[in-house]
Amino acid sequence: MTVIVPIDGAKASVKESGAAAAAGTRERVGVLLVNLGTPDTADTRGVRVYLKEFLSDPRVIENQGLVWKLALNGVILRTRPARKARDYLKIWNTENNESPLKTITRAQSEKLAAAIADHDHVVVDWAMRYGNPSIRSRIDALTAQGCDRLLVVPLYPQYSAATSATVCDEVFAVLRTMRAQPTLRVSPPYYDDPNYIEALAVSINAHLATLPFVPELIVASFHGMPQKYIDKGDPYQSQCVATTDALRQRMGLDAGKLLLTFQSRFGFDQWLKPYTDKTIEQLAKDGVRRIAVVTPGFSADCLETLEEIAQENAEIFKHHGGEQFAAIPCLNDSEPGMDVIRQLVLRELQGWL
Structure with missing residues (x-):
């Protein structure tokens, strides 16, 4: 879905555009990549x-x-x-004194800017929904550079109110304080985008080719959510299912060879099942000795992938009899991953370029 918010005052916008044209200048377009956040x-x-x-x-x-x-x-x-x-x-990225999520998101922004550099009136930036750099600070920076149009790109393949919607909440809160608002577009989720599915398959196969073992199956682990949120109408679970189904079809795997699970439970409510940690534990108990885990709900590696999956769940698997465990990296700023972001952005900028 594309959300469009008109600039404050159509007459003022027309006059300003005319003045800019008379002066021989071009209005700029801002692209803001947004991920969840980090301390x-x-x-x-x-x-x-x-x-x-x-x-x-x-x-x-x-x-x-x-x-x-x-x-x-x-x-x-x-x-x-x-x-x-x-x-x-x-x-922690000790060299830069920051989390990997911040390092990777910055790299995604820089590589996207380089990939679309021929559009010299487009300015690319990045922000975190929680923590720094804040959405407010980057919108202020983009408008200060003359961006009167803004494309916000929540870097969540699957939509949920707790991720994509809260990015919009914060963007709207910032715009609410502005007299001259930029025209706004928000990119949609891309959970079943053919480019995304292809990039996942290419990335997974490339990583599997480097392993010293052949996994008996692959676990696709998505971030969890309280079941009651789904019961209220959040489409997140159905989009995770759609991603997994499309990936199975692309890789020629059935449901027994590419499992769908949900991780990162918090509190005492029932969350989406099956749970990743319980599934991995049971697989080891059932005699599975070699597995790989991919996290298609994350556009960049972070605490939930690098520590929870690659360390905690690897230990669970081995503690219960498993032998070989591989955590497949997210798309990050890899060539396939950047191609997904580039094509998504260029599609959503149509009419502005």
Whole structure:
């Protein structure tokens, strides 16, 4: 779905456009890549600041009532940050003193800018929904560079209210404070886009070719979500199923060779099943000795892929009898991954270029 918000004051826009044309200048188009977010530092304080912003979003935790606030401030933010900080330290980019998600998203932005450099009036930037650089700061930077049109690209292949929608919420909140709003487009999810499915298959096969073993099956692990969110109408689960079905068809695998699971449970509610950790544990108990795990719901490697899957779930598998475990990287800023983003952006910019 494309969302279009007109600039404030059609007459003013026409006059400004005419003035720009008379002066021989061109209005610019901004492209803003947005991913979920990351702490600024891999310590307890940095993680606490990040978690407070993340878990205070009613799109993420829908019931923000008194009980939740007491639990968040009285228990979760007192205990969880130290544990998560230790997890972040396991994967932290110490050279740049930042998380891999920030490193990769910056690289995606830079490579996209280079790939569409022939459109010299397009400015590419990137932001995080939670943490830094903030959406507000980057929209301000783009408009300061003369961007009167803005394409926001949530880097989530599958839509959910807790990811794509909250990006829109924040963008709209920023625009609400602006008198001269840029015209806005928001790119749609690309869960069944042929380019995306092809890139996944190419990336998976290339990685499998480098392994010293042949996996007996592949687990496709997506980020989880409370079941009640789906029951209220969130399309996320159906889009994860569609991605997996398309990938199975492209790779010639049946449901027994490419499993669909959901990871990263939090709290006590029932989440989408089957659970990744429980599935991997059961596979090992059932005698499966070699598996690979791919995470098609993530456009860039992050804590959930590099630590939760590649470390925690690998340990679960081996602890219960598994022998060889491979975590297949996300598309990241690889050539196939960048081709997906480039084609998505160029498609959504039609009429503006």
